[in-house]
Amino acid sequence: MLLLAAGAAAVAAPLPVLKDSVAAIGRSTEFLQERDGRLDLAAAVAAYRQGRFAPGARPVLDFGIGAKPVWIHFAVDNPTAAPVARRLSLETSWLDRVDVYFREGGATVARYRVGDTLPFAERPVRGRYFVFEHAFPPGRSDVFLRVETPDPMVVPLYLLDPETARARQAEQEFSYGIVYGFLFALMAYNAILFASLRSARYLFYSLYLALFVAMNIAYTGHGFAWLWPDAVRWQQWANPVLIVLYAMGGLQFAIRFLDLRTYFPRVRRAVIGFCAAFAGVLALAVVLGNQTLALLVSFSFAFLFTWLMLALGIVSVRAGQKAARYFLIAAFAAMVGALLTTLSVWGFIPNTVWTFRAVEIGMLVDATLLALALAYQLRVGQEERIRAQRLAQLDPLTALNNRRAFYDKTAAPWSQTVRHGHSTSVMLFDLDHFKALNDAHGHAHGDAVLRATAELLRHSVRQGDVAARWGGEEFIVFLPETDAAEAMRLAERLRRAIAAMRVPHDGGASSVTASFGLAQRNPSHLTLDALIAAADECLYEAKQQGRDRVTACGGGNFPAAALA
Numbered sequence: 001m002l003l004l005a006a007g008a009a010a011v012a013a014p015l016p017v018l019k020d021s022v023a024a025i026g027r028s029t030e031f032l033q034e035r036d037g038r039l040d041l042a043a044a045v046a047a048y049r050q051g052r053f054a055p056g057a058r059p060v061l062d063f064g065i066g067a068k069p070v071w072i073h074f075a076v077d078n079p080t081a082a083p084v085a086r087r088l089s090l091e092t093s094w095l096d097r098v099d100v101y102f103r104e105g106g107a108t109v110a111r112y113r114v115g116d117t118l119p120f121a122e123r124p125v126r127g128r129y130f131v132f133e134h135a136f137p138p139g140r141s142d143v144f145l146r147v148e149t150p151d152p153m154v155v156p157l158y159l160l161d162p163e164t165a166r167a168r169q170a171e172q173e174f175s176y177g178i179v180y181g182f183l184f185a186l187m188a189y190n191a192i193l194f195a196s197l198r199s200a201r202y203l204f205y206s207l208y209l210a211l212f213v214a215m216n217i218a219y220t221g222h223g224f225a226w227l228w229p230d231a232v233r234w235q236q237w238a239n240p241v242l243i244v245l246y247a248m249g250g251l252q253f254a255i256r257f258l259d260l261r262t263y264f265p266r267v268r269r270a271v272i273g274f275c276a277a278f279a280g281v282l283a284l285a286v287v288l289g290n291q292t293l294a295l296l297v298s299f300s301f302a303f304l305f306t307w308l309m310l311a312l313g314i315v316s317v318r319a320g321q322k323a324a325r326y327f328l329i330a331a332f333a334a335m336v337g338a339l340l341t342t343l344s345v346w347g348f349i350p351n352t353v354w355t356f357r358a359v360e361i362g363m364l365v366d367a368t369l370l371a372l373a374l375a376y377q378l379r380v381g382q383e384e385r386i387r388a389q390r391l392a393q394l395d396p397l398t399a400l401n402n403r404r405a406f407y408d409k410t411a412a413p414w415s416q417t418v419r420h421g422h423s424t425s426v427m428l429f430d431l432d433h434f435k436a437l438n439d440a441h442g443h444a445h446g447d448a449v450l451r452a453t454a455e456l457l458r459h460s461v462r463q464g465d466v467a468a469r470w471g472g473e474e475f476i477v478f479l480p481e482t483d484a485a486e487a488m489r490l491a492e493r494l495r496r497a498i499a500a501m502r503v504p505h506d507g508g509a510s511s512v513t514a515s516f517g518l519a520q521r522n523p524s525h526l527t528l529d530a531l532i533a534a535a536d537e538c539l540y541e542a543k544q545q546g547r548d549r550v551t552a553c554g555g556g557n558f559p560a561a562a563l564a
């Protein structure tokens, strides 16, 4: 059993048992910030003895960005008769320099210097955090740490038995595996969608996730441990640069996803300007070698970024964009996650696995919702395309096929007809004296007559027949597997129905008649147009012969009276 003692021996606080608590020990520590120049160990120990150290008020000590170097002390009391092994870990990966001194009976028995300004291989225990193994002898030991960094000086200290510490680390790595695996899968899937659909929003979504992973890998220390263990200089700049790139990636995705170019062109320009301004100041900070400035730029950018994403989501929802609802909830989840993590790191709320990792949980929710939103947009886009295609094929007045659709839909049956030599006919008909009807009752009434005729036609054709408005007051029907006699019966039925039709207008109701031309395919009709031309000739003949009749070319002429 190992006890941790805070404060000078004379005023020792109650000693927590470390083995039972996987919590940061900030409250059991005391600290002194170097306000009047650098202190060496001897000076720090002397200051400690003089009671100049202040007690740690929170589990995780936090001194902010660009803070002066700080000395931290805690005492360990081993009440047993044998040494007890403990693992001290400082779970912030970005600290520039940390000196640790283990002292017993007023003498330093072990000292380490770590920090991300030193190559990774120099760490006493290989890990993304700063870890030290120490066997505490019976009785009291003192631990002094000196921490120096321009980065956020957050110092979550844990003192655990090595087994618990290793299990905790394995658990953390496992969960990072899940987070990165999930995000990589989404990234790959959307990159494939981009490759096949060529829509930039999928690319920017993948990029946004990739930049989140890159940023996360950097600030969790995985990058330094796995990817750039010797790139000490890059390690100094990786966090601010990747934070800014991540936020820029998010905004670039938002621009495309929310289609700001169409909906809010000025907002889009402002967002691009905002990104460019921050990127410019960051570049300046890098050129000047001013890390504190770079960090201030990146954190303020990240802070504004979360609010901006939320604001863009809100205005887009208000502009009626359905998919923006997903975006808004996603941005909100990411924001809550980032907020919880920040509060837990700074010790305002309990630093549990859930609160500390909330930023990643928020990002998983964010990424999932955005993937759903992209899928939703894809589906809506497809439906719109299909609807547009259908509309492009319809005659707007009568909702019958237009000419283009007629040719589309008859292409296959026509080839069948030609290949198998089936009898096929085409029927063309044209309303008689339609100009006079328009003149007498107005164009709107003429339209009503055309719609009523189309309705009759729609109900007269059989399955497989293709009816269309050919133009003006002229209609066409392609009749597959239909010889002249059968076509004649169909046409005659339709002619009578049209003649019997009454279309009401202000002063009563009007009636119309129609003239029909019929042509049955024969070997001389090499194309459908040739057959249509033949039907057109018959129609002309029907008109010539007095209208309100069906004329079959090469076949009989059936005036209304003859068939009545």
Ligand SMILES: Nc1nc2c(ncn2[C@@H]2O[C@H](COP(=O)(O)OP(=O)(O)OP(=O)(O)O)[C@@H](O)[C@H]2O)c(=O)[nH]1
Pocket (backbone or CB within 6 Å): 397, 430, 431, 432, 433, 434, 435, 436, 438, 442, 443, 444, 445, 446, 447, 450, 471, 472, 473, 543, 547
């Ligand atoms: N109301 C209405 N009229 C149309 C439409 N399309 C064409 N028309 C009219 O249809 C009339 C066709 O006139 P014409 O080609 O002289 O034929 P017609 O008067 O029917 O005479 P015949 O065909 O010889 O019996 C024109 O007055 C066109 O303006 C339409 O969509 N709506």
